[in-house]
Amino acid sequence: MKVNHVAIAGNIGSGKTTLTTLLAKQYGWKPCYEDVADNPYLDDFYKDMKRWSFNVQIYFLNSRFQQVLDIRKSGETVVQDRTIYEDAFIFAPNLHEMGLMEKRDFENYISLFSLMGSLVQPPDLLIYLRASVAKLVSQIQKRGREYETTIRIDYLTKLNERYENWIKSYTPGKLLIIDVDYIDFSENKQDLSFVLDKIEAAIFGLF
16 A cells, blocks of 8 residues: 555544554554644633634644645655644634634634645545534543533534535545444444445555
8 A cells, every 4th residue: 555645534523533543553554643632722722712713723733734744754654633624624714603713813824724735735545534413422422531521512513514515625635435423443343344445445546
Protein backbone atom coordinates (compact mmCIF):
# COMPACT_ATOMS: atom_id res chain seq x y z
CA MET A 1 0.00 0.00 0.00
CA LYS A 2 2.11 2.86 -1.32
CA VAL A 3 0.02 5.75 -0.06
CA ASN A 4 1.50 8.59 1.95
CA HIS A 5 -1.52 10.20 3.59
CA VAL A 6 -4.81 8.62 4.72
CA ALA A 7 -7.08 10.97 6.68
CA ILE A 8 -10.15 10.21 8.77
CA ALA A 9 -12.93 12.81 8.98
CA GLY A 10 -16.06 12.84 11.09
CA ASN A 11 -18.02 14.60 13.78
CA ILE A 12 -17.13 14.59 17.48
CA GLY A 13 -17.59 11.02 18.74
CA SER A 14 -17.76 9.32 15.33
CA GLY A 15 -14.78 7.04 16.04
CA LYS A 16 -11.92 8.80 14.23
CA THR A 17 -9.28 8.27 16.93
CA THR A 18 -10.26 4.63 17.42
CA LEU A 19 -10.08 3.89 13.69
CA THR A 20 -6.78 5.77 13.40
CA THR A 21 -5.31 3.52 16.10
CA LEU A 22 -6.70 0.34 14.53
CA LEU A 23 -5.39 1.18 11.05
CA ALA A 24 -1.96 2.06 12.43
CA LYS A 25 -1.84 -1.31 14.19
CA GLN A 26 -3.23 -3.29 11.23
CA TYR A 27 -0.97 -1.88 8.53
CA GLY A 28 2.01 -0.50 10.42
CA TRP A 29 1.09 3.04 9.45
CA LYS A 30 2.19 5.99 11.55
CA PRO A 31 -0.74 7.51 13.47
CA CYS A 32 -1.16 11.27 13.61
CA TYR A 33 -3.65 12.28 16.28
CA GLU A 34 -5.64 15.43 16.83
CA ASP A 35 -3.85 17.73 19.27
CA VAL A 36 -6.57 17.68 21.93
CA ALA A 37 -4.63 17.04 25.12
CA ASP A 38 -2.18 19.89 24.50
CA ASN A 39 -4.73 22.43 23.27
CA PRO A 40 -4.64 25.11 25.99
CA TYR A 41 -7.99 26.61 24.90
CA LEU A 42 -10.26 23.56 24.71
CA ASP A 43 -11.45 23.51 28.32
CA ASP A 44 -12.23 27.21 28.24
CA PHE A 45 -13.89 26.91 24.84
CA TYR A 46 -16.49 24.37 25.98
CA LYS A 47 -17.28 26.57 28.99
CA ASP A 48 -17.54 29.81 26.99
CA MET A 49 -17.62 29.18 23.23
CA LYS A 50 -18.07 32.79 22.18
CA ARG A 51 -15.06 34.04 24.13
CA TRP A 52 -12.66 31.30 23.04
CA SER A 53 -13.89 30.18 19.59
CA PHE A 54 -11.31 32.09 17.56
CA ASN A 55 -8.44 31.03 19.81
CA VAL A 56 -9.32 27.34 19.73
CA GLN A 57 -9.82 27.31 15.96
CA ILE A 58 -6.54 29.10 15.25
CA TYR A 59 -4.73 26.62 17.48
CA PHE A 60 -6.24 23.63 15.62
CA LEU A 61 -5.59 25.21 12.21
CA ASN A 62 -1.94 25.82 13.00
CA SER A 63 -1.52 22.32 14.46
CA ARG A 64 -3.18 20.64 11.48
CA PHE A 65 -1.18 22.66 8.95
CA GLN A 66 2.06 21.57 10.61
CA GLN A 67 0.84 17.95 10.63
CA VAL A 68 0.15 17.96 6.88
CA LEU A 69 3.56 19.46 6.09
CA ASP A 70 5.25 16.85 8.30
CA ILE A 71 3.25 14.00 6.73
CA ARG A 72 4.31 14.91 3.20
CA LYS A 73 7.95 15.28 4.24
CA SER A 74 8.03 12.00 6.16
CA GLY A 75 7.86 9.60 3.21
CA GLU A 76 5.93 7.21 5.49
CA THR A 77 2.31 6.12 5.25
CA VAL A 78 0.51 8.23 7.85
CA VAL A 79 -3.10 7.95 9.02
CA GLN A 80 -4.38 11.29 10.31
CA ASP A 81 -7.12 11.83 12.87
CA ARG A 82 -9.19 14.75 11.41
CA THR A 83 -8.26 17.02 8.50
CA ILE A 84 -7.42 20.67 8.02
CA TYR A 85 -10.57 21.00 5.86
CA GLU A 86 -12.89 20.22 8.75
CA ASP A 87 -11.60 23.20 10.70
CA ALA A 88 -12.31 25.57 7.81
CA PHE A 89 -15.48 24.09 6.29
CA ILE A 90 -17.20 22.69 9.39
CA PHE A 91 -16.18 24.12 12.73
CA ALA A 92 -15.29 27.76 12.08
CA PRO A 93 -18.31 28.49 9.80
CA ASN A 94 -20.60 26.75 12.28
CA LEU A 95 -19.34 28.87 15.16
CA HIS A 96 -19.78 32.01 13.06
CA GLU A 97 -23.33 31.04 12.01
CA MET A 98 -24.30 30.32 15.61
CA GLY A 99 -23.08 33.78 16.66
CA LEU A 100 -20.17 32.26 18.56
CA MET A 101 -17.42 33.77 16.40
CA GLU A 102 -17.41 37.43 15.37
CA LYS A 103 -17.43 38.34 11.68
CA ARG A 104 -13.98 39.95 11.76
CA ASP A 105 -12.47 36.90 13.48
CA PHE A 106 -14.13 34.53 11.00
CA GLU A 107 -12.90 36.53 7.99
CA ASN A 108 -9.39 36.62 9.46
CA TYR A 109 -9.54 32.86 10.01
CA ILE A 110 -10.75 32.09 6.48
CA SER A 111 -8.06 34.32 4.98
CA LEU A 112 -5.41 32.41 6.91
CA PHE A 113 -6.86 29.03 5.90
CA SER A 114 -6.92 30.05 2.22
CA LEU A 115 -3.22 30.76 2.38
CA MET A 116 -2.45 27.49 4.20
CA GLY A 117 -4.75 25.51 1.92
CA SER A 118 -2.84 26.67 -1.14
CA LEU A 119 0.34 25.21 0.31
CA VAL A 120 -0.83 21.68 1.21
CA GLN A 121 -1.80 18.60 -0.79
CA PRO A 122 -5.06 16.77 -0.03
CA PRO A 123 -4.89 13.27 1.49
CA ASP A 124 -4.53 10.33 -0.90
CA LEU A 125 -7.65 8.87 0.71
CA LEU A 126 -10.23 10.62 2.89
CA ILE A 127 -12.37 8.31 5.04
CA TYR A 128 -15.57 9.95 6.30
CA LEU A 129 -17.26 8.33 9.30
CA ARG A 130 -20.96 9.15 8.99
CA ALA A 131 -22.94 8.96 12.25
CA SER A 132 -26.33 10.11 13.52
CA VAL A 133 -26.48 12.53 16.44
CA ALA A 134 -27.81 9.73 18.65
CA LYS A 135 -24.75 7.62 17.85
CA LEU A 136 -22.43 10.56 18.50
CA VAL A 137 -24.00 11.27 21.90
CA SER A 138 -23.72 7.60 22.86
CA GLN A 139 -20.04 7.49 21.90
CA ILE A 140 -19.24 10.78 23.65
CA GLN A 141 -20.89 9.56 26.85
CA LYS A 142 -19.07 6.24 26.64
CA ARG A 143 -15.60 7.78 26.47
CA GLY A 144 -16.35 10.23 29.31
CA ARG A 145 -14.10 13.18 28.52
CA GLU A 146 -14.94 15.81 31.13
CA TYR A 147 -14.62 18.81 28.80
CA GLU A 148 -17.17 17.22 26.40
CA THR A 149 -19.95 16.92 28.97
CA THR A 150 -21.25 20.39 28.10
CA ILE A 151 -21.49 19.84 24.32
CA ARG A 152 -24.99 20.77 23.19
CA ILE A 153 -27.21 18.60 20.98
CA ASP A 154 -27.94 21.51 18.65
CA TYR A 155 -24.19 22.04 18.24
CA LEU A 156 -23.67 18.41 17.17
CA THR A 157 -26.71 18.59 14.87
CA LYS A 158 -25.42 21.68 13.07
CA LEU A 159 -21.99 20.10 12.71
CA ASN A 160 -23.54 16.99 11.17
CA GLU A 161 -25.42 19.09 8.63
CA ARG A 162 -22.20 20.86 7.66
CA TYR A 163 -20.32 17.58 7.37
CA GLU A 164 -22.92 16.21 4.95
CA ASN A 165 -22.82 19.36 2.81
CA TRP A 166 -19.03 19.33 2.75
CA ILE A 167 -18.78 15.66 1.81
CA LYS A 168 -21.29 16.10 -1.03
CA SER A 169 -18.99 18.64 -2.63
CA TYR A 170 -15.61 17.10 -1.70
CA THR A 171 -13.49 16.84 -4.86
CA PRO A 172 -9.77 17.23 -3.96
CA GLY A 173 -9.13 13.47 -3.76
CA LYS A 174 -10.41 9.92 -3.24
CA LEU A 175 -13.30 9.63 -0.75
CA LEU A 176 -14.65 6.64 1.19
CA ILE A 177 -17.81 6.99 3.29
CA ILE A 178 -18.44 4.53 6.14
CA ASP A 179 -21.77 4.62 7.98
CA VAL A 180 -20.96 3.79 11.60
CA ASP A 181 -24.48 3.82 13.07
CA TYR A 182 -24.91 0.05 12.87
CA ILE A 183 -21.34 -1.18 13.20
CA ASP A 184 -18.80 -1.20 16.02
CA PHE A 185 -15.30 -1.67 14.60
CA SER A 186 -13.75 -1.14 18.04
CA GLU A 187 -15.44 -4.16 19.62
CA ASN A 188 -16.61 -6.39 16.74
CA LYS A 189 -13.97 -8.14 14.61
CA GLN A 190 -16.41 -8.76 11.76
CA ASP A 191 -17.28 -5.07 11.64
CA LEU A 192 -13.59 -4.18 11.60
CA SER A 193 -12.97 -6.64 8.75
CA PHE A 194 -15.84 -5.03 6.83
CA VAL A 195 -14.24 -1.60 7.24
CA LEU A 196 -10.74 -2.85 6.35
CA ASP A 197 -12.06 -4.50 3.17
CA LYS A 198 -13.61 -1.20 2.09
CA ILE A 199 -10.42 0.74 2.82
CA GLU A 200 -8.22 -1.74 0.95
CA ALA A 201 -10.53 -1.63 -2.06
CA ALA A 202 -10.40 2.17 -2.05
CA ILE A 203 -6.60 2.26 -1.71
CA PHE A 204 -5.91 -0.30 -4.41
CA GLY A 205 -8.28 1.68 -6.60
CA LEU A 206 -5.88 4.62 -6.33
CA PHE A 207 -3.36 2.87 -8.54
